[in-house]
Amino acid sequence: MNAPILTDLQIDALTELVNLGVSNAATSLSELVREEVFLSVPRVSVVTRDQAIANLREHEAKRLVGVHQDFDGDIRGRALLIFPEVRSMELIRALVGAELPLDDIMELEQEALAETGNILLNGCLSTMANSLHRSLKISLPEVVHGDGTDFFAAMSNSDETVLFIYINFAVKQRDIQGFLAMILDLPSLVMLQKLLDGYIERSTGQSPTAGHVE
Amino acid sequence: MSYTVLIVDDSKLARMSVARVLGTLYPAWKRIEAANAVEAVQQTKELAPDVALVDFNMPGKDGVTLAAELRALDPKLSVAVISANRQVEVIKRTEAAGATFLPKPLTESALAAFLTSTLSAHKAAPP
DSSP, X not given: OOOOOOOHXXXXXXXXXXXXXXXXHHXXXXXXXXXXXXXXXXXXXXXXXXXXXXXXXXXXXXXXXXXXXXXXXXXXXXXXXXXXXXXXXXXXXXXHOTTSOHHHHHHXXXXXXXXXXXXXXXXXXXXXXXXXXXXXXXOOOEEEEEOHHHHTTTOSOXXXXXXXXXXXXXXXXXXXXXXXXXXXXXXXXXHHHHHHHHHHHHHHSSOTTXXXXX | OOXXXXXXXXXXXXXXXXXXXXHHHOTTSEEEEESSHHHHHHXXXXXXXXXXXXXXXXXXXXXXXXXXXHHHHOTTOEEEEEESOOOHHHHHHHHHTTOEEEESSOOHHHHHHHHHHHHHHHSSOOO
């Protein structure tokens, strides 16, 4: 596969951006559920869209429920917040309180998931956009039930190369585990490199030209 | 008076970023770097830094656990844990480890305030 290549420093910069975004978002989630939210270190890889779907299946084989938001601008893609379907009720209980009857909780499921997704994904994406000094158009949250394939339905070519970013999170006291994933389209790799280089220069005060790979 | 500062982060970019902020404030201070907990412990033993600036979210050992270990190794060492993860629990654990929590992205004013207070408390006032 002729994958487009980012330099190590550019990958570092992208990982750091995602880390900033997700950490901010986790802080918001912890305020909502009043428990600590644990995060893994983000993993960034350059894969085809098919491989990204396979990665999701590998990590979470069972039925999943997720919220996704698409973003568009100088960078374009989809951000997802995903749980095993059986755990989503726990999240909702954590959000709205355990005292509600199950029927009411079921009714609130879509709304609570969309709202949680909105807070987390918007928080993450806006931190990234601000750090890159760019604005992103972010779509409304959409709740999807299914497996990895369903989460990327209606996105373009399956053999297209994307950047796949993956972070586990857990609310241990509530036995809630899930993950955040982000698929970044690479129609303009040069633009992404330029934005990352700008971010590197602002962060380090140094021009990242050394070792640049086109 | 010049001090030695250890910067610990698995991300090279993040280390460069912290080094820039520190270099702007105190260009003459010695900066040393570690990419993980093992290197950080080794550098602390060998080079006895005065201050350690530690990232929270690292593979393997997290920054708070490392902060506690470094403080046990050298109780005079001033440690700050840096993170965008500003959860109450993370801040509490940082403080319980005898370290100071600094929000990421690190600003000159936040770092200057930490260095001034920690170094004047434990040692002579910084320049």
